[in-house]
Structure formats: C-alpha cells, structure tokens
Amino acid sequence: MAKNFSEMTWKEFGLAFMVTNPGCSAEYRTGDWRSQRPIADKSKCIKCGVCYLSCPDGAINLAADGTYDFDYDHCKGCGICATECWTGCISMVEEEN
Amino acid sequence: MAKKIGIEVSLAISEAVKLADVDAIAAYPITPQTHIVEHLSELVADGDLNAEFIPVESEHSAMSVCAGTSAAGARTYTATSSQGLALMNEILFIIPALRLPVVMTLANRSLSGPISIWNDHSDLMSVRDTGWISIFAENGQEAFDLTLQSFKIAEDHRVMLPINVNIDGFTLSHVIEPHEFLSQEEVDSFLPPYDPPLQLNPDKPVSMGMVGIPEIYFEAKKAQDVALIESKAVIKEVFQEFGEKFGRTYNVIESYRAEDAETLLLTMGSIGETAMEAIDIMKDEQGKKVGLLRLRLWRPFPVDELRELVKGIKTLAVIDRAVSFGGTGAPVGGEIRSALYSTEDRPYVASFIAGLGGRDVTIKDFMDMVNLAEKMETEQEVHEYKMIGVRE
Structure with a gap:
C-alpha cells in the first residue's frame, strides 16, 4: 500500500502529479462502494471463462482448478458476470454492511 | 554583427520557430495570427522544417493536439488570436497543470463583440489565470528573440510550463521590420534539444492527468503556483545567457x-x-x-x-x-x-x-x-x- 495521499504535502508529489508506476490502483481497495457482491455455485461452472472475459475491472481471476474466483478488493458489484454466465452459476447478493 | 533582414514580423517568428527545430505544430488560422502558421506550413511542406504540421478543425482541437504531442515528448508550437484563444480556453488550463512546455504566439486582438479584428490585450487578459507564463514583445526583433528564448525557458526542468509570447496584432504581426536573425549554429549553441523529464512512452509508461480528489487537488494547485512563481528565476537566467551570447539582453x-x-x-x-x-x-x-x-x-x-x-x-x-x-x-x-x-x-x-x-x-x-x-x-x-x- 502506497503512502496515504491525505498525509502527503504538495512537495511530495512528483511532476504534474503523474503516476510513474502504472497499474498501482491495484494497491488500493477500490471495491468498497459495492452494494451487491457476486457469489458462484461452482457445481454449475463449466469453466468457459465468460465471466473472466466480461469483467470490466479485471476483478475475476483464474483458479487452480480451472474455475474462477472473485477479487472482492476490486469488484465494484456491477453484476455483468452474473448476467453473462451461461449456466447461471453466478448470483448477486446484498452486501450486509 | 549579423546582417539585418527586412521581413514581416509574422514570418520572422516562423523562422525563429524553424530555427528552434520544433517537432510538432498544430494550429488553426485566425486573423491576425494567420501568416505565422501559414508560413510554417509552407516550411514543412517544402521540407525546410522537419516537423509534423497538424491541421485541425478548431482551436480547441489545436490546443488538444499540442497537449498530446508535448506529452509524447515533442517540441510543440502553436499560435492564435482572440476568439481562437477563447475557444482554446478549456485546454489552456490543462497544459500548465500537466506541466507541458508548449510555446504559443498570441497575436493580440480584441474579443468580440462588437466584432473586431484589431489590436488590444483583452484576449490575453481573458486567460490570465490559466497558469501560463506570459511575455510581451514590443517589436519584431523582440518577438524573434523571445520566441527562441521561450523554448529554453519552458523546457527547463525547473520550469516545465507553457509560455505565450504576446505580439500586438497588425501593429507587429503585419509590419515589415528589420530583424537580425541568428544562424542555426548560434541557435543550436543556445537551445539544446528537448529532453522531457517524463513523457508518454510505451517502454516506460506513466499516467498523466489523473483525477484530483479533494485530498489531492489543493496540493496540485499549490505545486503549480509555486512552479510558476519560481520560473521567474530561470526566465532571468535565460535572458541573461541570451544577452551574453547574442548581445541583446532582456529584462522582466x-x-x-x-x-x-x-x-x-x-x-x-x-x-x-x-x-x-x-x-x-x-x-x-x-x-x-x-x-x-x-x-x-x-x-x-x-x-x-x-x-x-x-x-x-x-x-x-x-x-x-x-x-x-x-x-x-x-x-x-x-x-x-x-x-x-x-x-x-x-x-x-x-x-x-x-x-x-x-x-x-x-x-x-x-x-x-x-x-x-x-x-x-x-x-x-x-x-x-x-x-x-x-x-x-
């Protein structure tokens, strides 16, 4: 985790506040505004990967057994994976908090 | 002393831009700036200047292209006047915030309405707070000299800010004056090639123009303000060096x-x-x-x-x-x-x-x-x- 922005002075940011380590948003938990989370009934999964391909945020990862896991630190809960899943193994459930 | 050449001030500025060996020019013609970019397009078309001349459909696009080429590490130039500057307005704020050293000639012309193509400073004053360095030339020689010096000031790593060089429309832009030109060797000895500290380059990627959330925006503006204030020291340094090299010394x-x-x-x-x-x-x-x-x-x-x-x-x-x-x-x-x-x-x-x-x-x-x-x-x-x- 990079240093918290809100603690940095104006002198500590680089030229024009450019980000010189692209992809660093992965260091931040950007999934915390999610209101619904996807869950999977893996018994129905045919390992087609359509969820992985359709996720707009790269928040679905290939698991060792060929199925897919959700990265809840970065998933925004958009529900596209649940809509696209051919076998209906993904469903959206309310976040409790 | 070098030979003096009688030439229209607009063309002398174009020659200064050529001597600065710019890489990219994006501009839209507007009176009284037209002769500057018209001549530059001829220089590029004739093969006398090895640069991309990018014709655009508006000044908003011209300044947007300048942001892109400058971000990619190209020495970038444009020119405009009055309504054209007004149309650039949105992007004028972006360029200094991204710390891009674009050089622009502003052939000062009054803003409409009533419609007027003639000279005053209302165009520049309408963009006073965009964060550009603003320099005024009083005659053709100053316009030529300041154009060359502007690239050196803007691209200094302690500065990295855009500059507008102001010349009064018609009073300067369309008048033939004697100019003492510098040779390519003289310019090369004064103005090194642009060496961008950061640029859009797939081999070493950066992200420019990120969102400024409330925890960051204020610090970004403070840093930008300090950069502009502190650029004065470099401006004076470049004026001094130019004077020592070529005998014409400028003061703020x-x-x-x-x-x-x-x-x-x-x-x-x-x-x-x-x-x-x-x-x-x-x-x-x-x-x-x-x-x-x-x-x-x-x-x-x-x-x-x-x-x-x-x-x-x-x-x-x-x-x-x-x-x-x-x-x-x-x-x-x-x-x-x-x-x-x-x-x-x-x-x-x-x-x-x-x-x-x-x-x-x-x-x-x-x-x-x-x-x-x-x-x-x-x-x-x-x-x-x-x-x-x-x-x-």
Whole structure:
C-alpha cells in the first residue's frame, strides 16, 4: 500500500502529479462502494471463462482448478458476470454492511 | 554583427520557430495570427522544417493536439488570436497543470463583440489565470528573440510550463521590420534539444492527468503556483545567457530614461515604442522629469522588480489595453496597485485604459496621460480607472 495521499504535502508529489508506476490502483481497495457482491455455485461452472472475459475491472481471476474466483478488493458489484454466465452459476447478493 | 533582414514580423517568428527545430505544430488560422502558421506550413511542406504540421478543425482541437504531442515528448508550437484563444480556453488550463512546455504566439486582438479584428490585450487578459507564463514583445526583433528564448525557458526542468509570447496584432504581426536573425549554429549553441523529464512512452509508461480528489487537488494547485512563481528565476537566467551570447539582453521590466523621473508611465507591448518617443519629447523639449517602464513579464508578475523600480517615484501612470468590466481596476493597473499597496512610500497609481479595439494611442495621448496623472496625484484623486481617448 502506497503512502496515504491525505498525509502527503504538495512537495511530495512528483511532476504534474503523474503516476510513474502504472497499474498501482491495484494497491488500493477500490471495491468498497459495492452494494451487491457476486457469489458462484461452482457445481454449475463449466469453466468457459465468460465471466473472466466480461469483467470490466479485471476483478475475476483464474483458479487452480480451472474455475474462477472473485477479487472482492476490486469488484465494484456491477453484476455483468452474473448476467453473462451461461449456466447461471453466478448470483448477486446484498452486501450486509 | 549579423546582417539585418527586412521581413514581416509574422514570418520572422516562423523562422525563429524553424530555427528552434520544433517537432510538432498544430494550429488553426485566425486573423491576425494567420501568416505565422501559414508560413510554417509552407516550411514543412517544402521540407525546410522537419516537423509534423497538424491541421485541425478548431482551436480547441489545436490546443488538444499540442497537449498530446508535448506529452509524447515533442517540441510543440502553436499560435492564435482572440476568439481562437477563447475557444482554446478549456485546454489552456490543462497544459500548465500537466506541466507541458508548449510555446504559443498570441497575436493580440480584441474579443468580440462588437466584432473586431484589431489590436488590444483583452484576449490575453481573458486567460490570465490559466497558469501560463506570459511575455510581451514590443517589436519584431523582440518577438524573434523571445520566441527562441521561450523554448529554453519552458523546457527547463525547473520550469516545465507553457509560455505565450504576446505580439500586438497588425501593429507587429503585419509590419515589415528589420530583424537580425541568428544562424542555426548560434541557435543550436543556445537551445539544446528537448529532453522531457517524463513523457508518454510505451517502454516506460506513466499516467498523466489523473483525477484530483479533494485530498489531492489543493496540493496540485499549490505545486503549480509555486512552479510558476519560481520560473521567474530561470526566465532571468535565460535572458541573461541570451544577452551574453547574442548581445541583446532582456529584462522582466524594461526601464527607459527613468533615472531622475518623478513620474513614470508603464506600458505593455508595442505602444511602448510610441511612449518612448513621448518620453523623449517631454524630457528633451519640456524638461519634464518622466520615464517609462515596459512590463515584459506579465506572468509570473515581477513584484519585487516593480517595487524596486518605483522607489522614490511620485506618480505611476499605468496604461491598460483591456477592461475588467465592473471591477476595481483595469487588469494591469489593479495588479500594480495590489503589488504596491503594502509597500511604504508607494507612488500614486493612476490607472488608464487606452487603445481598445485598435484605437491609436498617440504621442500626444501619452503626454496628456502624464499631465493628467500628475494632476490626479496633486489632488490625490480617488479613482478606479479612467478611459483615455473615448468620445464622451
């Protein structure tokens, strides 16, 4: 985790506040505004990967057994994976908090 | 001394841009800037300048392309005037925020309406707070020299800010003047190739123009403001180096016959030439204790230099060429009052607006303004600004 922005002075940011380590948003938990989370009934999964391909945020990862896991630190809960899943193994459930 | 060449000021600026060996030009033609970019497009088409000339459908696009080419590490140039500058407005704020060293010639022209193609400074004043360095040229030679110096200032890693070089539309842009050109070897010895500290490059990617959430935006603006203020030291350094190399030394405020003056005129741009003639007549034929300050650097405003130059002066008459409608002062006059307010023994500041929309400002006008300013000083007249030369 990079240093918290809100603690940095104006002198500590680089030229024009450019980000010189692209992809660093992965260091931040950007999934915390999610209101619904996807869950999977893996018994129905045919390992087609359509969820992985359709996720707009790269928040679905290939698991060792060929199925897919959700990265809840970065998933925004958009529900596209649940809509696209051919076998209906993904469903959206309310976040409790 | 190099040979002097009689050439239109617009073309001399184009030649300076060619000598600076720019990589990219994106521009849209608008009177009175047209000849500058027209000539540059010819230089590129004829193979005399190895640069991308990118024709665009509007000034908004021109400045957007400049942001892209400069971000990619290309030495980038554009030029515009008046309505064109107004159309660029949105992107004008982005360029300094991204710290991109774009150089732009601004052939100053009044803003509509009424529709006017003629000269005043209302276009620049409408973008005063965009964060660009603003420099004024008074004649063709200055325009040529300052164009070359601007690339060096803008691209200095301590600066990394865009610059607009202001030349009065028609009064300078369309006039043929003698210019002392520099050779390519001389320019190369002064201006190194652009070495961007960060650029859009797939081999070493960066992200530019990120969102500024409330925890960041304020710090970003502070950093930008400090960068602009601190650029003054580099501007003075480059002016000095240019003077040592080529014999023409520039100052952030030029002073003319001000040694024993009690009253000073202050101008920006080409009317300074007429003002100098007025000063000569008043000093030599009328024995008046007058002098002239010509403000070259508008942003960052040279506060310290101004305070030093007006020490012991009784009356300072500031001549603006734009209106801040309904404001407490004209742009330059108000700025100068503000700069001097906290100083001891400050001069009386008379703020005049003259020469709007191409109206001539004559030698007699300057003499009248000196006399009026002195009368106002004697009476300690309270005023915001007075328009000179308008029919009452």
